[in-house]
Amino acid sequence: MGTRGLNRERLVEIAHDFVSANGLDALTMRRLAVAAHVTPGALYKHVHGKRDLQRAMADAVYATVDLSDIDLSTPTVDQVITCCARMREAMLRFRDGARIVAGSYSPFAATANIAGTLRALLQAVTAPQFDAGDIAYALRNYTTGFVIEEQAYLALKSTGEWEHLVEALEPDARDLPGGMSDAVVILTDDRDKRYLAGLIAILTGTVNTRLTEPG
Amino acid sequence: MGTRGLNRERLVEIAHDFVSANGLDALTMRRLAVAAHVTPGALYKHVHGKRDLQRAMADAVYATVDLSDIDLSTPTVDQVITCCARMREAMLRFRDGARIVAGSYSPFAATANIAGTLRALLQAVTAPQFDAGDIAYALRNYTTGFVIEEQAYLALKSTGEWEHLVEALEPDARDLPGGMSDAVVILTDDRDKRYLAGLIAILTGTVNTRLTEPG
DNA sequence: ACCTGAACACCGTTCAAGT
DNA sequence: ACCTGAACACCGTTCAAGT
Numbered sequence: 001m002g003t004r005g006l007n008r009e010r011l012v013e014i015a016h017d018f019v020s021a022n023g024l025d026a027l028t029m030r031r032l033a034v035a036a037h038v039t040p041g042a043l044y045k046h047v048h049g050k051r052d053l054q055r056a057m058a059d060a061v062y063a064t065v066d067l068s069d070i071d072l073s074t075p076t077v078d079q080v081i082t083c084c085a086r087m088r089e090a091m092l093r094f095r096d097g098a099r100i101v102a103g104s105y106s107p108f109a110a111t112a113n114i115a116g117t118l119r120a121l122l123q124a125v126t127a128p129q130f131d132a133g134d135i136a137y138a139l140r141n142y143t144t145g146f147v148i149e150e151q152a153y154l155a156l157k158s159t160g161e162w163e164h165l166v167e168a169l170e171p172d173a174r175d176l177p178g179g180m181s182d183a184v185v186i187l188t189d190d191r192d193k194r195y196l197a198g199l200i201a202i203l204t205g206t207v208n209t210r211l212t213e214p215g
Numbered sequence: 216m217g218t219r220g221l222n223r224e225r226l227v228e229i230a231h232d233f234v235s236a237n238g239l240d241a242l243t244m245r246r247l248a249v250a251a252h253v254t255p256g257a258l259y260k261h262v263h264g265k266r267d268l269q270r271a272m273a274d275a276v277y278a279t280v281d282l283s284d285i286d287l288s289t290p291t292v293d294q295v296i297t298c299c300a301r302m303r304e305a306m307l308r309f310r311d312g313a314r315i316v317a318g319s320y321s322p323f324a325a326t327a328n329i330a331g332t333l334r335a336l337l338q339a340v341t342a343p344q345f346d347a348g349d350i351a352y353a354l355r356n357y358t359t360g361f362v363i364e365e366q367a368y369l370a371l372k373s374t375g376e377w378e379h380l381v382e383a384l385e386p387d388a389r390d391l392p393g394g395m396s397d398a399v400v401i402l403t404d405d406r407d408k409r410y411l412a413g414l415i416a417i418l419t420g421t422v423n424t425r426l427t428e429p430g
Numbered sequence: 431a432c433c434t435g436a437a438c439a440c441c442g443t444t445c446a447a448g449t
Numbered sequence: 450a451c452c453t454g455a456a457c458a459c460c461g462t463t464c465a466a467g468t
Binding site: 152 | 352357359
């Protein structure tokens with residue numbers, strides 16, 4: 001258990017640390033090798049290649065989702081919301097977390113666990129005219145889509161590129177029926193609130209219980 | 216107007232043709248140069264770099280969305296659904312279209328136009344307790360998330376990798392509360408129907424009119 | 431104005447050879 | 450079993466020079 005000798009788990013951890021410091025686009029096998037204090041070739045003893053590495057990174061993101069307080073024997077809409085919010089939090093915890101997760105098809109434990117939990121909860125609370133699997137899938141896709149946009153904004157913001165893009169978009173926004181100003185407002189504004197609003201929009205009407213009343 | 220002399224528009228077209236044949240991951244500036252019958256350096260007279268190219272490609276995807284039959288003076292939920300479905304169709308028309316579009320923040324005309332149209336339609340049909348901007352944003356994020364997953368599946372399927380991943384995931388799916396089998400079923404099954412189901416889930420309860428009845 | 435040629439500082443992956 | 454060293458066939462981007 002000494003710090004000598006690399007393994008898959010540790011390599012994924014180093015990769016996430018690197019991305020956290022430099023962004024996903026900067027992650028290369030060679031730079032990862034430097035960060036891991038090995039030669040590039042050594043990486044391929046722990047990981048099949050760059051695609052396999054990214055899949056393992058995706059599972060590591062979902063592995064941070066704590067589902068221990070979710071009680072499957074008493075499913076509620078609030079637990080569904082909690083579950084989705086934790087997915088989003090997990091992705092936000094890692095720089096470019098959503099892009100890492102999106103479309104990587106990690107077939108590992110953590111990914112399967114969260115997908116299964118969400119569906120099991122929904123099976124109990126979805127209204128009869130809807131399919132729990134459809135709703136679970138919609139919630140996951142909404143969440144991923146939302147956080148991709150969110151982290152793209154965060155990335156542009158940190159480099160100052162965001163301000164340039166907003167300026168470049170203003171002229172069009174005038175003679176078009178609304179332009180992209182909604183996205184600008186949503187991202188600039190309280191993103192937690194906006195995410196929750198979308199979540200509630202999906203669940204309202206698809207669920208057999210009354211949602212938490214305002215106030 | 217002869218075929219001599221490259222321009223930005225033509226370059227984006229060539230890039231999409233290349234991606235259509237080889238996939239987004241295979242697109243490099245050097246290979247694009249070959250496809251365009253120029254030297255790599257020449258590309259930088261038409262495009263600021265690879266990121267700018269991808270933004271232009273994203274706008275080209277949205278430019279294929281035909282909104283001419285959408286009548287903003289008589290907004291309906293059906294028109295909202297049509298609008299979203301056309302977004303999805305546009306992304307599906309291009310290989311890796313969703314990944315190209317996702318988080319690229321194309322501030323160009325076509326992107327702004329579709330976002331604005333969707334919001335304008337929703338302004339008229341959303342129930343009072345919801346914000347039209349939130350719903351429009353949720354619909355766009357759901358759609359992007361869905362198609363990313365869809366095209367990732369299509370890519371894995373075409374290389375035969377999909378079958379391997381499903382096999383690798385089966386053992387876990389047994390002792391977990393549902394595993395990822397929902398995603399497997401949804402993607403294997405009629406994807407158009409699944410997409411529509413999610414769309415309707417979002418709109419049910421958030422909209423001030425009755426949705427089309429079954430049958 | 432647009433393009434070439436050449437250069438610069440990099441990539442992912444493989445594999446014989448070492449320990 | 451894990452790692453090095455070296456090689457192979459590539460990258461994105463810049464820029465003086467040509468036309």
